Amino acid sequence: MAAGGGLPPRKELRSLRDPTGKEHSERVCALLTSERFGRYLRQTAGEQLRIVRGRVAREAKYDGKWVVTSNDDTLTAQDLALGYKQLMRVEECAGAR
Numbered sequence: 001m002a003a004g005g006g007l008p009p010r011k012e013l014r015s016l017r018d019p020t021g022k023e024h025s026e027r028v029c030a031l032l033t034s035e036r037f038g039r040y041l042r043q044t045a046g047e048q049l050r051i052v053r054g055r056v057a058r059e060a061k062y063d064g065k066w067v068v069t070s071n072d073d074t075l076t077a078q079d080l081a082l083g084y085k086q087l088m089r090v091e092e093c094a095g096a097r
Helices: 009-013 027-031 053-060 077-095
Strands: 041-043 050-051
Touching: 009 027, 009 050, 027 041, 027 050
Parallel strands: none
Antiparallel strands: 041 050
């Protein structure tokens, strides 16, 4: 399921096409409430899910960018970025166990 990181959003949406509208209600709810995908989806009057392309386009400009702050004025932006990347690697290794 996409809400857990499975299928890509478009493929997931195509898989939800059910003429009765009943079979996939849990999956629809999971996508709409998903932290990852929910903000990019809307439900039509016919209860179909649609991707809100404007939201996707607006947020695409932030892909790969982070906001990192620190209370240490002696650190440069490069120092902060390197420290953050190192932290991400440590967390990835710890989660892999």
